[in-house]
Amino acid sequence: MEPTANESSIFDLSINETAKDHLRKTANWAMIIVICAVVGYVFTIVKALQPRSVFQEGEGFGSSITEAGNITGAIIEIVIGLVINYFLFQFANLTRKGINGMSQPDLNAGFNNLKVYFIIVGVLVILFLVIVVLAVIGFSASGTRY
Amino acid sequence: MEENQSFLDLQVDQASSKNLLEAARWARFLSIIGFVCMGLLLIFFIAFQNQIANAFAQFIPGVSNSAGFGILLAALVITAALVVLLMFFLIRAATLIRRGIETKNQEVFNNGLASLKAYFTMYGILSILGLITTLLNLNR
Numbered sequence: 527m528e529p530t531a532n533e534s535s536i537f538d539l540s541i542n543e544t545a546k547d548h549l550r551k552t553a554n555w556a557m558i559i560v561i562c563a564v565v566g567y568v569f570t571i572v573k574a575l576q577p578r579s580v581f582q583e584g585e586g587f588g589s590s591i592t593e594a595g596n597i598t599g600a601i602i603e604i605v606i607g608l609v610i611n612y613f614l615f616q617f618a619n620l621t622r623k624g625i626n627g628m629s630q631p632d633l634n635a636g637f638n639n640l641k642v643y644f645i646i647v648g649v650l651v652i653l654f655l656v657i658v659v660l661a662v663i664g665f666s667a668s669g670t671r672y
Numbered sequence: 673m674e675e676n677q678s679f680l681d682l683q684v685d686q687a688s689s690k691n692l693l694e695a696a697r698w699a700r701f702l703s704i705i706g707f708v709c710m711g712l713l714l715i716f717f718i719a720f721q722n723q724i725a726n727a728f729a730q731f732i733p734g735v736s737n738s739a740g741f742g743i744l745l746a747a748l749v750i751t752a753a754l755v756v757l758l759m760f761f762l763i764r765a766a767t768l769i770r771r772g773i774e775t776k777n778q779e780v781f782n783n784g785l786a787s788l789k790a791y792f793t794m795y796g797i798l799s800i801l802g803l804i805t806t807l808l809n810l811n812r
Contacts, residue, residue, distance in 0.1 A: 562799035644698035
């Protein structure tokens with residue numbers, strides 16, 4: 527019979543005291559990163575809602591577009607950041623809970639969230655690189671045309 | 673010295689191994705991208721150093737081209753060093769965790785977790801510094 531995913535054998539690696547110590551500290555720092563990110567997002571909202579500096583202020587359509595752009599950019603940044611940091615928070619929380627409560631399912635869920643965190647960051651990096659490459663191609667194409 | 677494995681310990685079972693191997697694969701990819709981006713940034717900076725120095729001198733009046741280039745070079749070298757160190761910890765963590773799981777070597781696996789801790793520690797310290805910088809710039 528095939529072993530199920532949660533079954534372990536005596537030949538498996540264990541989360542011994544050294545590993546627990548490393549994971550506890552990793553989870554603590556991950557939590558600090560999440561807190562810093564969330565506080566940073568609050569500041570981003572405050573900054574986006576602050577009145578613009580003098581040369582950006584003024585009447586007319588242009589200034590409202592700039593302001594709307596700033597707020598939209600801030601919202602997109604915060605939404606993406608919150609999604610990423612949610613998984614990092616879950617990793618920190620569940621890993622700590624798993625180690626302190628000796629709970630294998632919690633530890634596994636913590637590692638699963640770490641995996642999802644790295645996948646999301648990886649996919650975002652790929653998207654960013656694609657956008658940069660397309661921008662460079664577009665820029666050089668417009669440069670050769672004129 | 674590594675302590676003996678106890679039956680009461682938590683295990684790196686099949687589900688954990690699968691998740692950690694997948695995380696290690698993506699972490700490795702991210703660190704390679706980080707190294708490549710830093711390399712490209714340095715090449716770009718060297719290739720366009722005159723244009724960058726001129727733009728910097730225009731952006732901040734009173735700074736000469738050579739001084740502007742020096743400031744930018746110092747900033748770039750510090751940034752690149754920090755990113756490379758961060759990515760080194762990440763790639764080391766990814767490699768050792770994967771090797772530890774594949775060879776079922778507890779010491780290698782623990783060294784991988786130590787590198788992961790170093791990565792998150794450095795990332796955390798940089799996050800705190802970034803937050804302090806944001807706070808200081810808020811009222812400017």
